Amino acid sequence: MSTLTMAKALNAGLRRALANDPKVLLAGEDIGALGGVFRITEGLQAEFGRDRVVDTPLAESGIVGTAVGLALGGYKPVVEIQFDGFVYPAFDQIVSQVSRLHFRSHGRLSVPMVVRIPYGGGIGAIEHHSESPEAYFAHTPGLKVVTCANPSDAYWMIQQAIADPDPVIFFEPKRRYHDKGEVDVDASAAPDSLYQARIARHGTDATLLTYGPMVRTCLDAAAAAEAEGRSLEVIDLRSLSPIDDATVFASVRRTGRVVVVHEAARTLGMGAELAARIQAECFYELQAPVLRVTGYDLPYPPSRTEHSFLPDLDRVLDAVDQSLAH
Amino acid sequence: MGVALPEAVAAELATSADDHLIQLLTPSGELVADEQFHYTGSDQDLVEDLRTMLLTRAIDTEGTALQRKGELGLWVQSLGQEAAQIGSARAFGSNDLIVPSYRELGVYLALGLDPLEFLGTFRGTAMVDWPTGPANLHLPSFVIGTQTLHAVGMAMALQRDGRVGNPNPDDNGAVVVYFGDGATSQGDVNEAFVFAAAANAPVVFFCQNNQWAISEPTTVQTPVPLYRRASGFGFPGVRVDGNDVLAVRAVTEWALERARSGAGPVLIEAFTYRMGAHTTSDDPTKYRSADEVAEWKAKDPIDRLRTYLLAKGLIDDAWLDGVAAEAATQAERLRTGCVQLVEPDLADSFDLVYTDTPEHLHRQRAEFEAYEASFEVNA
Numbered sequence: 151m152s153t154l155t156m157a158k159a160l161n162a163g164l165r166r167a168l169a170n171d172p173k174v175l176l177a178g179e180d181i182g183a184l185g186g187v188f189r190i191t192e193g194l195q196a197e198f199g200r201d202r203v204v205d206t207p208l209a210e211s212g213i214v215g216t217a218v219g220l221a222l223g224g225y226k227p228v229v230e231i232q233f234d235g236f237v238y239p240a241f242d243q244i245v246s247q248v249s250r251l252h253f254r255s256h257g258r259l260s261v262p263m264v265v266r267i268p269y270g271g272g273i274g275a276i277e278h279h280s281e282s283p284e285a286y287f288a289h290t291p292g293l294k295v296v297t298c299a300n301p302s303d304a305y306w307m308i309q310q311a312i313a314d315p316d317p318v319i320f321f322e323p324k325r326r327y328h329d330k331g332e333v334d335v336d337a338s339a340a341p342d343s344l345y346q347a348r349i350a351r352h353g354t355d356a357t358l359l360t361y362g363p364m365v366r367t368c369l370d371a372a373a374a375a376e377a378e379g380r381s382l383e384v385i386d387l388r389s390l391s392p393i394d395d396a397t398v399f400a401s402v403r404r405t406g407r408v409v410v411v412h413e414a415a416r417t418l419g420m421g422a423e424l425a426a427r428i429q430a431e432c433f434y435e436l437q438a439p440v441l442r443v444t445g446y447d448l449p450y451p452p453s454r455t456e457h458s459f460l461p462d463l464d465r466v467l468d469a470v471d472q473s474l475a476h
Numbered sequence: 477m478g479v480a481l482p483e484a485v486a487a488e489l490a491t492s493a494d495d496h497l498i499q500l501l502t503p504s505g506e507l508v509a510d511e512q513f514h515y516t517g518s519d520q521d522l523v524e525d526l527r528t529m530l531l532t533r534a535i536d537t538e539g540t541a542l543q544r545k546g547e548l549g550l551w552v553q554s555l556g557q558e559a560a561q562i563g564s565a566r567a568f569g570s571n572d573l574i575v576p577s578y579r580e581l582g583v584y585l586a587l588g589l590d591p592l593e594f595l596g597t598f599r600g601t602a603m604v605d606w607p608t609g610p611a612n613l614h615l616p617s618f619v620i621g622t623q624t625l626h627a628v629g630m631a632m633a634l635q636r637d638g639r640v641g642n643p644n645p646d647d648n649g650a651v652v653v654y655f656g657d658g659a660t661s662q663g664d665v666n667e668a669f670v671f672a673a674a675a676n677a678p679v680v681f682f683c684q685n686n687q688w689a690i691s692e693p694t695t696v697q698t699p700v701p702l703y704r705r706a707s708g709f710g711f712p713g714v715r716v717d718g719n720d721v722l723a724v725r726a727v728t729e730w731a732l733e734r735a736r737s738g739a740g741p742v743l744i745e746a747f748t749y750r751m752g753a754h755t756t757s758d759d760p761t762k763y764r765s766a767d768e769v770a771e772w773k774a775k776d777p778i779d780r781l782r783t784y785l786l787a788k789g790l791i792d793d794a795w796l797d798g799v800a801a802e803a804a805t806q807a808e809r810l811r812t813g814c815v816q817l818v819e820p821d822l823a824d825s826f827d828l829v830y831t832d833t834p835e836h837l838h839r840q841r842a843e844f845e846a847y848e849a850s851f852e853v854n855a
Contacts, residue, residue: 183763184691207661207697208620208689236619239663274549277603277618417836446840451825453549453600458822458844468847 152335157327159301160190162335163308164228168198171226174312177204177213178230178266187232188268188327210240214265218247221263228312234269235278241286248317249292264311264318269297270363270413271460272325274453281450282414284362287319288391288423295391296344297321299365301331303348303388306340314344321390323363347394349401353383356407356470359398359424361387364411364461371466382470390420398424399431406437407473411461416444438476441469495701497715497747500722503775505783513726517566519790525566525721526781526791527799529558532582533778534803535591536752538810539581539598543756547814548598554581556719556751559777560684562586563724564652564746567732568612571639571649575614575627579684580654587613591806592813601817620655621662624681627653628668631677631735640678641738648736650678652728658689660705661697669743673710678735680728681706681743684718686750687772691763703745711741718748719777749775823848 154162167174176191182205185192195203206213210231217227231237237244244265251259271280288295294316298304304322311318334341342348350365351372358368365386372382383401387393402408408428410421421442428440443461451459498513517525532554539551554561561582568574568587576583584594589607596605597616606615614630617623631651634640639649659665660683672679685702687694694702706713716727724746731742749772753760760769785791826841827833 179689180691182691185762187690187757205692205696208658208692209661209663211663212661239619274600276550276597276600416840446822446826446844447837448822448825448829449603451822452596452603452820455820455822455825456600458848465847468850 151332153330154301154305154333154335155328155330156298156301156304156322157188157190159305159331159333160308160322161192161194162333163305164191165194165197166335167228167309167312168194168202171312173224174226174228175202175204175220176228176230177206177217179206179208179213179232181205181230186230188324190266190322191230210236210238211243214240214243214248217263218243218251218261221261222251222259226262226264226312228264228266231265231267233279234267234281234283237265237267237283240265244287244293244319245290249290252316253292260315261317262315264308264320266308266320266322268324268327269321270323270325271450271456272363274456276453277450280453280456282412282445284319284321284390285414285419288420289418292317293391294318294345294389295321296389297323297362298388299323299326299350299362299386301329302333302341305333305335306342307344307388310340310344321362325363326366329366342388345389345392345394347388347397348386349383349397350386351382351384353381354405355381356409356473357383357385357401357405358409358411358466358470359385359387360411361390361420363413367461367463368411368466371463371470374463375467375470380470380474387420393424393427395427395431398428402428402432403435406435407476408436408440409443409466409469409473410440411443411466413445413460415447416442417447419444438473441473443469495715497717498723498727499717499720500726501720501780501784503719503780505780505787507784510723510726513723513730515722515726516729517722517725519788521566522722522781522785523790523795525562526778526785527802528562528586529582529721529778529781530799531803531806532558532562532585534807535585535810536581538807540752540756542811542814543598548595548756549600550598551756552579552598553750553752553755554579556749556772556777557684557686558582559721559781560718560724560746560748563721564682564728564744566721566725567728568652569649569732569736571612571647571736572732573612573614573627573630573634573649573651575623575630575651575653576616577623577654577656577659578616578618579656580616583654591810592817595810595814596817599814599817601820621659621665621668624653624655624659624665624668625671627651627679628671628675628677631672631679631741632675634678635675640736645733645736648678650680650732650735652680652682652732654682654684656689657683657685657687657694657697657702658692659683660702669706669709669711669741672741676738676740678738679741680731680735681741682728682746683743684746684748686748688750688754688760688764690754690758691760693764701745703743706743711743713743713745715745715747718746719775719780721777721781748777751776
């Protein structure tokens with residue numbers, strides 16, 4: 151076991167993937183000598199060379215579009231989009247090409263590539279550096295969308311995403327990059343499937359359904375609730391597409407109450423999809439409506455108001471109170 | 477056996493043959509003549525340029541200090557690019573529209589703006605702190621290169637409004653748009669070139685090539701000088717010494733006048749250097765050499781103009797002391813004013829999303845305000 155930050159765990163996972171498979175290559179802006187603006191790729195260009203850790207021109211559509219060609223040429227590109235808000239120039243390539251080449255080619259082609267995107271707020275950044283665009287991608291058939299919430303998952307999930315035969319959008323919660331955790335870097339295989347949700351904390355009174363940066367927020371909320379005699383279960387979805395319905399439904403059937411928590415705006419966010427699935431499958435087990443604690447339906451606001459915008463422990467517990475009051 | 481390149485094609489690709497750097501003031505502070513471009517301003521203009529450049533550098537230094545103290549979330553330095561920014565701003569006409577990127581402190585100060593009017597972007601009190609005047613200054617963009625297309629559209633509007641190619645130059649206008657070397661790789665910028673050329677739009681593409689896109693040298697973006705890209709799109713490109721305020725003004729005046737007259741777009745590559753970091757979040761020691769920085773420091777835009785003006789007797793030490801005192805006062809004003817910027821309230825954001833706020837946002841605002849109020853009651 152090693153104690154690593156999420157950033158170091160991602161770095162270690164990428165290093166292991168590069169070492170294990172000569173077809174894996176990384177591409178993105180500033181990922182070489184600088185090691186990326188978040189230092190996720192630090193040292194990898196020195197270790198694996200410029201052909202495998204590629205500083206690209208400053209053009210996101212180009213980064214993703216050329217990765218498609220590399221993937222079709224037998225490589226496994228792992229591209230870095232520098233910040234969430236800069237993925238949109240690549241949106242056409244991702245939505246119209248990456249997601250559907252398998253479908254368009256009648257299954258003859260696959261695009262085994264990973265698009266890494268640091269996402270979410272809470273770091274006091276300027277515009278376009280704090281977005282949560284996961285729903286756009288989860289809405290798109292043909293893409294797999296995952297997000298890690300702790301260093302161990304970061305280490306394993308990035309390797310699993312790279313090994314996956316389909317394109318994976320890999321969201322990294324940038325405000326948690328410096329969170330530390332235990333990582334079994336010497337284990338031979340990941341403890342869980344990439345598409346399996348994890349019960350981050352067991353509880354009986356209500357279920358907090360969340361992912362990425364909000365997992366820690368929900369765990370903190372559950373710990374605070376325990377002091378008031380409330381037992382909250384926290385589910386870390388890990389995969390946003392596909393969703394691990396079985397784990398979600400089993401938890402809802404145990405507790406009967408659900409609060410979905412995410413930073414992204416409310417309308418048509420992951421919470422909407424989860425609420426729809428839960429009411430369809432667990433209608434008679436629900437003791438209260440499925441509630442959502444999310445960002446408001448606003449563009450991500452100026453950083454000095456982000457504490458009001460982002461779901462926090464108090465807002466989560468407020469929603470739990472509302473759920474339990476039913 | 478290699479595949480031979482026809483001579484004519486090879487000549488087109490040669491990068492050294494005619495990469496003329498337009499320069500009117502050398503790094504050692506001596507005037508030089510250029511066949512095509514001449515400085516049109518007065519000696520007094522140059523004194524004012526030096527003053528603005530010195531104030532820009534002082535405000536820039538203070539911005540960095542405020543970020544280090546935690547009062548700003550981020551600061552984007554213009555260090556080393558003062559001549560490119562201020563020289564180009566001196567060329568603006570009253571009908572011209574100005575479309576900045578995010579590293580144009582010198583442009584703003586040359587326009588006479590108060591830095592406290594746009595500091596909120598970096599303090600996080602505003603998403604985009606956009607001064608209410610001058611009216612021809614567009615708000616800055618932070619997505620790389622996106623604004624170049626908007627600038628072309630604005631130029632197309634000028635064409636439709638009959639503001640281009642009129643016999644009386646006072647009736648004409650053009651658009652100048654700022655972007656960097658990294659942005660030239662973006663699809664948007666290349667599409668802007670296509671649209672501008674196709675429409676013969678009155679737009680001046682002002683590229684500050686500061687040699688570095690965060691950690692990537694310009695060679696990651698292009699094997700040929702950037703200004704030469706323009707000819708492929710069908711309009712002229714020129715490379716000017718971006719650290720020479722005289723040359724930048726002369727070239728930009730020419731390009732804007734040409735655009736206003738209806739002759740179409742120009743790409744100006746202002747060849748300069750980012751003396752500082754990309755932003756306060758960056759550490760350039762990880763990717764570039766001290767030798768390179770020292771080499772460019774010898775070409776500093778302020779040093780050469782100061783040397784020239786001192787030698788000509790247009791300024792003296794007392795004048796420099798006066799500007800230094802003015803700079804200190806302005807820096808102090810920035811320090812004091814920064815922490816006094818009005819703290820934003822998220823409640824004010826809900827009515828900004830649409831011109832006509834829909835019901836669900838009224839509800840979310842009420843929900844937010846009720847939630848905030850619940851703490852006040854409990855307290």
